[in-house]
Structures are given as structure tokens and as C-alpha cells.
Amino acid sequence: MDLLVRPRAGRLRQPTVVVLVIAAIFLFCTAGAAVDHVGTDEPLRPAYLIVALALLLIPLGLIVAFLVLNGRNVFLRWSDGALTLGEWTGRRVTVDQPQSARQYPVGASRLLVVSGREDQPHIVLNPDWWVPEELDRILSAVGRPVSTAPGAAVLPGIRRDHPGTRLPFSVRYPAVFTIGSIVGSLAWLTAMAFLITHL
Numbered sequence: 001m002d003l004l005v006r007p008r009a010g011r012l013r014q015p016t017v018v019v020l021v022i023a024a025i026f027l028f029c030t031a032g033a034a035v036d037h038v039g040t041d042e043p044l045r046p047a048y049l050i051v052a053l054a055l056l057l058i059p060l061g062l063i064v065a066f067l068v069l070n071g072r073n074v075f076l077r078w079s080d081g082a083l084t085l086g087e088w089t090g091r092r093v094t095v096d097q098p099q100s101a102r103q104y105p106v107g108a109s110r111l112l113v114v115s116g117r118e119d120q121p122h123i124v125l126n127p128d129w130w131v132p133e134e135l136d137r138i139l140s141a142v143g144r145p146v147s148t149a150p151g152a153a154v155l156p157g158i159r160r161d162h163p164g165t166r167l168p169f170s171v172r173y174p175a176v177f178t179i180g181s182i183v184g185s186l187a188w189l190t191a192m193a194f195l196i197t198h199l
Contacts, residue, residue: 003078003141005134012067019063023056026192030056033199045199052195055188076130078141083114085123093121093166101139101146103127104157106171112146113162122165 030052037044066088075086084094095116104111114123127135139146149157155172158165170177 001078001141002080003138005076005130005138007070007074007129008131011129012070016063016067019059023060026196027056029196030199033196037199048195048199052192052199055192055195059188076125076135076138078138083123083138083142085125093123095120095123098142098144101142101144102149102161103146104149111158111171113158113165114142115162122162124165124167
């Protein structure tokens with residue numbers, strides 16, 4: 001039996017819309033600030049304008065690249081007794097003859113870890129990214145019941161049950177990820193506001 005499924009369409013719609021709306025607002029403000037210089041004695045600062053446009057392209061380029069890589073690389077395949085996950089980076093993780101499948105709660109979401117032999121890597125995925133019926137069909141083919149880990153201590157639980165599991169950075173270092181995201185976003189917003197007001 002050979003089964004191949006792709007992630008649920010639209011799972012990245014919300015962050016994409018947020019990035020596009022924010023970029024559109026700043027683009028409008030940048031254009032408005034540039035137009036305000038027309039017919040005045042105050043010259044436009046082209047260097048600031050170029051930097052502002054470049055900063056606008058950074059989040060747009062990142063979201064486009066992420067969407068393209070997700071659409072091209074992410075998949076889940078069951079074939080000849082092996083389960084393979086394609087990650088957005090292009091990395092592929094294969095578990096031959098899976099021995100267990102266990103879910104771990106992560107806030108309002110969850111992680112599913114599929115394990116085989118001790119010398120094999122583990123598959124880690126977010127079940128919410130997949131169409132439930134298609135994921136159930138894959139897991140039924142695997143033939144291992146999905147158990148749910150008790151408690152809310154995700155990281156210690158996964159490390160105890162599946163030593164050596166490669167986890168997403170946001171799960172391994174949630175505080176660093178959250179603070180870094182906030183600081184990066186505030187720095188970008190501050191830089192854009194400064195450039196627009198000083199064109």
C-alpha cells in the first residue's frame with residue numbers, strides 16, 4: 001500500500017494575511033510620505049526611501065519563500081512499511097516499521113511523535129496541519145494506536161519517551177522564540193516608522 005498526503009490547504013492563511021495587511025499599510029504610508037514632498041522645498045531622502053522599501057520586501061520575501069517551500073516539500077507518505085515525512089526545509093525523515101505513535105499537548109495545539117527503532121530518527125508533526133481524514137488513513141495504515149501523553153510538560157515528556165527527538169525551535173525554546181519574535185517585530189516596526197517620518 002502506498003499513501004501520500006499533503007498538508008491542509010489554508011493552514012498558513014492567517015499569518016500570511018497578517019503580514020500582507022501590515023506590509024500594505026506601511027507601503028501606503030511610505031508612498032504617502034513620498035508624495036508629500038512633491039511641490040515642496042523639502043527634498044526627499046532617496047536613501048531612506050530605498051531602505052524602507054527594502055525592509056518592506058523582507059517579510060514579503062520570507063512569507064513567499066515559506067509558502068513555496070511548504071507547498072513543494074511538505075508531505076507524509078506510507079510505503080512498504082515505512083512512514084516518511086517531508087519537512088519544509090527539504091529534509092526527509094523516515095521511520096521503518098513504526099512502533100509507536102503518541103500525541104503531546106502544546107498549549108491549544110499538539111504534537112504527534114511517531115517512533116520506530118531506537119537508532120532511527122523520530123517523525124514529529126502537528127496534526128492540525130493535516131486533513132483529519134487523510135491523517136487518520138495514514139495512521140490506520142501504520143497500524144499503531146495513537147496514545148495521548150498525560151500532563152502538560154511537553155518537552156520533558158518527549159525527551160523521556162523519545163530520546164534524541166529533533167523538535168522545532170519554538171518547542172525547545174518557547175521563551176526565546178516568543179521574546180525574539182516580539183523584539184524582532186518591534187525593531188522592524190520602529191525602523192519603518194522612523195524611515196517613513198524622516199523621508
